[in-house]
Amino acid sequence: MNPFVEIQGISKRFDDFVAVRDTNLSIEQGELFCLLGASGCGKSTLLRMLAGFESPSEGRIFIDGTDVTTIPSYERPVNMMFQSYAIFPHMTVEQNIAFGLKQEKQSKTEIRKRVEEILELVEMPKLAKRKPHQLSGGQRQRVALARILAKRPKLLLLDEPMAALDKKLREQMQLEVVDILESVNATCIMVTHDQEEAMTMASRIAIMHEGEIIQVGTPNDIYEMPNCRYTANFIGSVNLFEGKVIEDKADHVLIDTTKLEKPIFVDHGITGTLGMDVTVAVRPEKISLQREPFDAPHNCASGTVRDIAYLGSHSIYHVELENGKILLVNISNLERGSEQPIWEEKVFLNWHPHSSVVLTQ
């Protein structure tokens, strides 16, 4: 079976600038798919091509088996929620939601019924007669979402859906929006630069960088198994060690790095050759820290605590190794008032062979 949304070899050039480069992507029905990347990576351009606001320089877009590449935006079965929400300021909440339905030439009673239904879904029937400027940020967002859901589009596009909300409200709305989208079983592509938002909301994430998709996977895949240095760095924080492969077996590899006294032992095989240059990525929360040396043959280091960022739930330790490299280590604050190492203290570090990833790109 063909995927529900299929992007085939899409490129977009603006004069001599390439915004999106030969991109392929398949999205299944009911998925909440996220395009994640720094600003200017081409994710918004890709979304606008799906909506029909930009036409691709090359390639084709299929939605539910139909080639929509040349169909204008007002005839596509696709609806987009804008970063600014783009709620019509001269219309009430009700009129905003009815706007899209009116274009479908539905009868007045049908429209009224659908508007009520949708207002119920987003839990704001009491605000139907309000004007947009009388609504809070969160309410506006729900109107914007209601307006596109009312049309029952085959594909929903969300452009930075949470960017206009403050942090507290954002966390609440992320889950609320996911609930609403799941309740109507919508297929959805969202764009964000906020990795937390992507990981909270999406079922799959595509990381975009300089107009190309560099990794697609579940939030877990992307975090635990990044396939390149860019992804590893972009999602969360990471400690990277450059080194050379000195032992390459089916079930493990040994990597020699100048930054550590002992080689790094990684318990998964890689597709590479002996002596090739690789990077090992270790997440800060996967490193243990204590005052006494570890009794382990590999993956050990020692250093001095330089900085401690206390974040409440955990603390981030900046440990300087003897050769000057700084490693980040996360320590959970499990107990109140527990005696943890302090500044300038000598500490020892260790991580499990299973916890690091070898990056070949």
Add this chain to the structure above:
Amino acid sequence: MASSQQRRFDSINGDCMLAKLDLRKISWLPSGKTLVIAVPYLWMLLFFLVPFIIVLKISFSSAAIAIPPFTDLLSFADETLKITIEFGNYLFLTEDKLYWVSYLSSIKIAFTATVLCLLISYPLAYAIARAQPTWRNILLMLVVLPSWTSFLIRIYAWMGILKNNGYLNNFLIWLGAIDQPVQMLNTNFAVYIGIVYAYMPFMVLPIYTNLVKHDPSLVEASLDLGAPPWKTFLSVTLPLSKNGIIAGSMLVFIPSVGEFVIPELLGGAETLMIGKVLWQEFFSNRDWPIASSVAIIMLIILVVPILFFHHFQSNELKE
């Protein structure tokens, strides 16, 4: 008390503090804000309210063969102060049909010209607002540029274009569209052309200012929700530019009603506008009191659209 302490403090701190004269400490001086507002108010008082009161006063006097050609309201003789208020001028305006016909005709011409001006200016303003940001100022400049030449000269230029052996007629004959010159100068047609031409910048600028502020994603949202471009324009862009349209229309309509130069130079015998009547009363008939009452009535008629304009302008500012 506070200021004497302040002064002592200043002297302790040396000369540099003395140089810093704090105007806010001097209580009888109005604050900076009041001063800034007071200047334009004084200006208006001097150059609008005072002349207005003089005109109002003249409108209540009677014509006389004198310099100036009207009687005084106040006269002092035999130890009595007499105030003579003449309402006859206003009564006369209601009796003679000419005045009402000219008022109505002025309003009709101004209204039609405003609508024509809107129809031409809206697409122009829209195109400028949608142009590349680097082009916008150049295009706006081109709209305003003709105003750098004297208004009178530009209207004279139109006389040269519209007259029987003028450029337009000659061009149409050359094209073969007409056999002999069409009478264009000294008709209402020429007056419309003159008003639309002269006041177009006042229509373009407020509409442009409004359109350029629109969030382009609103148009995209409308397209996205299934409204084709023409419907998007009618249901989103046009209603949102309402305030710009009203502001521009008022800026064209209000001065057009009292316009004198354009109907005088381009209009003909059929062109009846209150500005011309006013001129005739002042200079041909030398009946200043009637002329003044004509002016006062015109002002009263225009107060309605002015208040309307003011209402929408304050709405615009609120948003």
